[in-house]
Amino acid sequence: MNGRIPLRPLARVLDARRRGENPDAIERENLRIRHEQMRDKARVRAEGRLLVLGLVFFCAFVVIGLRMGMLAQSEAEEPRAQLPGSSIIASRADIVDRQGRVLATNMETHSLYAHPHQMIEPLRAADELMKIFPDLNHERLVKDFTNGKRKFMWVKKKISPEQMQAVHDIGEPGLLFGPREMRLYPNGKLASHILGGASFGREGVASAEVIGTAGIERFFDDELRDPARGGAPLELSIDLTVQAATERVLSSGMKLMNAKGAASVLLDVHTGEIIAMASLPDFDPNDRPRPPVSGSPADSPLFNHAVQGVYELGSTFKIFAAAQALDLGLVKPDTVIDTSPPMKVSGFRIGEFEGHNYGKQTVEGIIQHSSNRGTGKIALAIGPERQQDFLKRMGFFEPTGVELTEASGGKPLLPARWTELSTVTISYGHGLSASPLHLAAGYAAIANGGHKISPTLLKQDGPHYGPQVMSEKVANEAAHMLRLVVTDGTASFADVPGYKVAGKTGTADKPKERGGGYYKDKVIATFSSIFPADDPKYALVVTLDEPVETSGSRPRRSAGWTAVPVAAEMIGRIAPLLGLRPEYDVPEEEEVTLVRN
Known part of the structure; x- marks a missing residue:
């Protein structure tokens, strides 16, 4: 039952007939009423729909x-511009030095690909390609061109454009070219370990993605590929001219001292900027070699000795023990300590280089003469806990954090148990291994008045000091001791005319790769320095792997004979490039004799 009223209700029809009325009038009246009800319902339904539609439009306009x-x-945000229908971003920003000189850029080139099924003379094409590209495999070309698969x-x-023209002259329709950009390093091997290198990622015939594979290229890969940079280059802290001079001197020194490898770091002690950093042997990032699959990674030219190489850096660490003891008030520069033998710690005898006995020495004398026993006694007064805390605050417990992917592998090697013997040996640079970059940052803290700095490869806008790790007074006293090492101690070859250099030598026996122990005839020689000594601006570390100086009657391996002369030559070359004017001692007026013609 739907509740509808019938058009001809029986009761009303019978009643109408009794009264003599026409029953059809009843049907017409009921039909009219039904139609009016249907129109009213349709109107209400339409009005409801219009209301809903109006609400939808209102909400849309509000949203x-x-x-x-x-x-x-x-x-405002720049949209990522891409090729139509392609997700490959082919552009990559340039890398420049602190003066804006190009270190890495892009060059338009072409790729060569083949459609073997479209070739007319595949055998001839293979022969002609071999003339242009002798490194191709002829048999493989013939097989790929002719198997029909x-x-x-x-x-x-x-x-190259010349090769492209030569291939074009073959006249084979199945050989095709695709445009693309390649990464170019116009300075060849220069700063190769800093830049790292790049290669192709996702590829298409119309474009190819250039991605960083190592070094700064990989660390800043996303930023360099971001179109939002608007073509702005990545500005590094290094100076191309200083870097070139550094690498030239280090290479010559490495050959002269018959070393297996070498590293150098030049650091601004106030900003933390790396002005130059070199590692030898090196490579050309335009033709980056493959990583080694056997042997020691340190033997590969890809290995960055300045950042990845962690070494026992020998007596260069002695100044840290002296500085901490001064800062704790345990000693003064003129405090006398007896360095005479014997000295035993945990049953182990502590000796001196070549069996020397320096007797009673001041703290200055201990650093000047590089006494192991004297430094060890200072370290025992400091104690293991305080020594660990100081070296940790100096940054010797973690990787340097410099903007290179390889830096994470340069974590210092610490003793499993920090005993009293560890405290003594670490005070003179044995038992803790760190990178040359760690050492440069440590000496920068002495040079800048006692502030820890964080090494960086990005150009800075001014000084960037970290926490105070020693007082300014102690830092100045430590710098003075380092100056005495050059004027009256083991680094006399570092007395560069016109430039006052302060520094410390370090000669550490090289540990064996297998079986433990140390080589008797292999060392890591290091000279860590700051200059100018009276107003330090730069820290320089030079490290040589297995050097041997052979000009005398017997081979000499100590840093004073190997690393120091190389560092001295380097300072003499780069100091003028850094804008440092030489200063010479001018005799007093009464000592000058006038000569007249």
């Missing part, structure tokens, strides 16, 4: 208005 307001209040194949990922 759009709110979104427009939010966009108006937000920061391959529709597409790469022949060369990048070719």
Whole structure:
């Protein structure tokens, strides 16, 4: 039952007939009423739909208005521009030095690929390609061109304009070219360990993604590929001219001292900027070699000795023990300590280089003569806990954090148990291994008045000091001791005319790769310095791996004979490039004799 009233209700029809009325009038009246009810329902339904539609439009306009307001209040953001239908971002920002000189850039080139099924003379094409690219495999080319299975194949990922023209002259329609950009390092091997290198990532025939594979290229890969940079280059802290001079001197010194490897770090002691950093042997990032699959990683030219290489840095660490003892008030520069033998710690005898006996020495004398026993006694007064805390605050417990992917592998090697014997040996640079960059940062803290700095490869806008790790007074006293090492101690070859240098030598026996123990005839020789000594601006560390100086009657391996002369030559070359004017001692007026013609 749907509740509808019948058009001809029986009761009303019978009643109408009794009264003599026409029953059809009843049907017409009921039909009119039914139609009016249907129109009313349709009108109500239509009005409801219009109301709902109006509400939908109102809500849409409110949402759009709110979104427009939010966009108006937000920061403008550059959209990522990509090739139509492609997700490959082919552009990459340049890398420049602190003077804006190009270290890495992009060059437009072409790739060569083949459609073997479109080739007319595949055998001739293979023969002609071998003339242009002798490094290709002829048998493989012939097989790929003729087996009928391959529709597409790469022949060369990048070719020169001359090679492109030569391939074009072959006249083979199945050989095709695709535009792309390649990474170019115009200075060749210069700063190779800093830059690292780049290669192709995702590839298409119309473009290829250039991605960083090592060094600064990989560390800042996302930033360098971000179109929002608007073409702005990545500005590094290094100076190209100083870097070139550093590498030239280090290479010559490495050959002269018959060393297996070498590293150098030049650091601004106030900003933490790395002005130059070199590692030898090196490589050309334009033709980056493959990582080694056997042997020691340190033997590969890809290995960054300045950052990845962790070594026992020998007596260069002695100044840290002296500085901490001064800062704790345990000693003064003129405090006398007896360095005479014997000295035993935990049953182990503590000796001196070549069996020397320096007798009673002041703290200054201990650093000047590089006494192991004297430094060890200072360290025992400090104690293991305080020594650990100081070296940790100096940054010798963690990687340096410099902007290189390889830096994470340069974590210092610490003793499993920090005993009293560890405290003594670490005070003179044995039992704790760190990188040359760690050492340069440590000496920078002495040079800048006692502030820890964080080494960086990015250009800075001014000094960036970290926490105070020693007082300014102690830092100045430590710098004075380092100056005495050059004027009256083991680093006399570092007395560069016109430039006052302060520093400390370190000669550490090289540990064996297997079986434990140390080589008797292999050392790591290091000279860590700051200059100018009276107003330090730079810290320089030079490290040689297995050096041997052979000009005398017997081979000499100590840092005073190997690393120091190399560092002295380096300072003499780079100091003028850094804008440091030489200062010479001028005799007093009464000592000058006038000569007249």
